[in-house]
Amino acid sequence: MTARDTLSADASSSDGIDESSPRPPRQSLLGRAVAVVRNTWRGLTSMRTALVLLFLLAFAAIPGALLPQRSLNEGKVNEYIAARPTLGPIMDRLELFDVFGSFWFTAVYVLLFVSLVGCIVPRCVEYAKALRAKPVAAPRNLSRLPHHHVETVDETPEAVAGRVRSHLRGWRVEQRSGGERAKRPGEITLSAEKGFLREAGNLVFHLSLVALLISIAAGKLFHYEGNVIIVANSGPGICTTSPAVFDSFRAGNERDGTGMTPLCLKVNDFTADYLDNGQAEMFTSNISYQTGEDLTSNTWRDAQLKVNHPLRVAGDRVYLQGHGYAPTFTVTFPNGETRSETLQWAPEDATTFLSSGAMRFDPPGGLYPNEDERRKNQIAIEGLFAPTAVFDGTLLSSGFPELIDPAVAIDIYKGDTGLDTGFPQSIFSLNEELINQGRLVKQERVNLFPGESATLADGTEVRFDGAVDFVNLQVSHDPAQQWVLVSSLVMMAGLLVSLVVKRRRVWVRIYPEPGPGKDPGPASATLTANERRTVVELGGLARTDQAGWGDEFDRLRIRLLGHPSAQRTTRAHDGQEMNS
Template sequence: MIASARAFWRWLTSMRTALLLLFLLAVAAIPGSLLPQRNLNPERVNQYLRDHPDLGPWLDRLWGFSVYSSPWFSAIYLLLFTSLVGCLLPRLAQHVRALRAVPPDAPKRLDRLPQHASGLAADGAPAAVAEAVAATLRKRRWRVAVREHADGVTVAAEKGYLKETGNLLFHFSLLALLVGVAAGSWYGWEGNRIVVAGPDHGFCSSIPQFDESALGARVGAEDLPPFCLQLDGFDVEYLDSGQPVSFAAHATYTEGLSGAPRQATFSVNDPLRLDGANVYLFGHGYAVIVRYTDRYGVSQTTVAPFLVDDDFLTSHGLAAFPDANIDPTGKAPRSDRAQTAFSCVYLPTVPSDVTLARSAHPAEKNPALMCSAYQGDIGLDTGRAQSVYELDRRQIDSGQLSQVGPETKLAPGESWTLPDGSTMTFLGTRKWAALSVRYDPGQQTVLAGSVVMLAGLLISLTGRRRRAWARVVPDEDGRSLISLGGLPRTEQPSFAVEFSQLVSVIEENHGRTVRPAADVDDPGVRPGNAGVRG
């Protein structure tokens, strides 16, 4: 049992297993991208279950609509985390021991190393010459150890430990990324809301008041920080070509249950930072103001945000009046068939070619609203989820909702009289801004991990581990003879050049003469050659 546990632990903490688990995690995340997720859009999940009555329930049993909180995804995530910890901690301990260890002593035969040189002679005792050589190596950022032997003095030098340091930084940064993503998944939340400018369209941090919301696995609706926000105005500048230059949202907000109102201006790259959340601006458009006066003379006004269709803010939307055409005296029975809605397209700037159903510029230079009127049963009582921007085509196809009158183009202030005597007036527009309110406690960890990961990768790729040795022995003439050797720990063609430069520096600083060819053990050394061979 103990042997099996040890074998499993060795398998789990191997780098091959970590790479396999990382690949499995990427594969396991694919269903979360292909299938609607319940925490992001429960309506789409319900629609998928209705459209796929056979496949949908099976996917639901396998957590296909809650992938990132499923047991199998969490198991892969935890195994990867455990594998990285078990793999990196021993490597870190080994690296610390290697940093504290002294370089190994010089081998007996330096001439057998890939790079070597001999034949240098220097004045002075071997110990003094060796210390001078060691000082030269230290100036070039080599870790040096000097050892005395019966036949001379050796200098051992080592360099390139940053390569393993960068490698460890890279992998520990990956571990930090996992921690940051997990913290954001558990304790983070997000809510999106389209806010129309004006005091009557503000919102507070309540789940029902968000258009879309997603809460972390450890976050409840009561955990959201209390705040309220209203959009006071929205400024945008355009070039003549229609390209936007700048955006600025002006808002009034309060924090806490009894906070004082405060004003703020924020833009795309400069979010509004609240206590426990940030408000980001990621879209804008126009909300159409329509007043409808029904056949009984009762007026209703709606401010309907329109969805943007192109870069020039051609927009489409719906102005619905489900409570219209109800006799205020109560004499005529109420009929759902008298509900009225206007499906419209808004052009901020009508083009010179009126046949083009798109705006010529995103600014309101020549605005117009093109609408089609529908009366009948809008379908609010069917129990089906409906879009607030489009009519339910099933109501139109079934004949319960019919178009009345031709499509009409209206400028701001103009009215349109329907066949039943009711009128619709286009009063103008307001601007709306799409806001994303987010809180991610792991954001700073992920950012720091990403920066350190990049730095560790660069260090790991550019670092080169190598060793060099020098042996200084006494000469018959009272001088000291220096022989050198070098060994790259990793494949690096540039080491030969680096070693030659090192030999030249030592020769320039310490080597004064060269032994004659007859006295040199290495036949590759020639007089005047500075004794370099390799």
């Protein structure tokens, strides 16, 4: 053996390495995979992870509140992206304009659900076991507990134990005599627990949170919601037979627009109450509706809508969302025929209800020799409407939101309004391209009060007839709404119980007092019952917090033992002992 071999052997011996001993087998690939899955599951189902996911869910909802969403207004989303040609497409690819339907929001939502279920199920099992388990036996040294009291009474241990048990009503009590934990002959211990409803309230809170998540998810899958503007006291209203009757409509992933609740609505009138400063105080609309058998018998039922007071019928809810004004114009063509139209204009100012809008009128058939000529003589109106007109020279504005002194400031156009193109157009504005191309030519700019009119060069007359109210109604259906309410109420009740109820444990050790000058032990067993008094030792422990437990322990002691007798040793809250 060379010197190098000798040094290597000595080094191996000094490190305690025995090359001849078998090495432990390396963990298999399957075992490592199982370990990774097990550890991942444990981490996912921890309460800390659930809290982090709940915070992430709330944080992820912020873009949905700050950015325009496609499900609400796709036009605003397109405008937002067009105004930001670099950042907009990136945000669109990240689904920031469809937050609540995005893959990452759904992933956080599902992970939170799985985490909560994984946390709650084991806790429910453990709670069920704890309910069946007996209260914990008394510790060997009660003086180490935060609250401790010792008292000597002139009763037998059995009598003291019976009296204490009678005063521990509402507590889970277990009485034990002797046993391995007994320190003295004839010792009786009582173990009492209280406050198991705290954990029950905590579990109910988390179970209700899971039920709330399920209800919200189910509601989003099976709900539908449509908004429609109806002019008051004009026309038959609408019937919810198809999404086409709504101005905007959205539905859950499991809805295709069919199978809606049959419901017909018409608006009879609208009333708005305003304060002197123009602030709205209350909106009220009287409507008539039909549903169910009313549709076959043509029976109309009356109802009144107010803000936050919807009509609930056949599982649907009809909300009064807003209101505005619909001006009426009448166009008299050169041959004397007339066309009238009442159309809602969009409020530009929510305080004064200064509104803007546009209208298009097609000439009557036969007035012009061919279609090209007829198309070149269409009439269009665009401008402002004020419910209470205020003029600064010729500039129109509104001084109050109520319909007191209406007026309009309009531009009158003649030419091709685009009605025959088949392309959708805004009802609140004219197509600027038609004006820029000269296909629509401005004829007049006038201010009109109700009954006033403007006459064009070819004899066409445009008359402003006044305005009426329109209301914006929302028809919504959410089959899980009542479960959301129930889950929320139960969740709050469970939280209240978990905050109010406190876990408490009390142990009582009862044993005969040793003879004079003797230590407690087997020798004291030679004394008769009449020669002994009984020592009662109490210990208390708060399982949750100690706020107020000291006073409660003192009240419990007085209730169990009554007034102190000859000698008493009480452990104070600071851990010191006082003799009296």
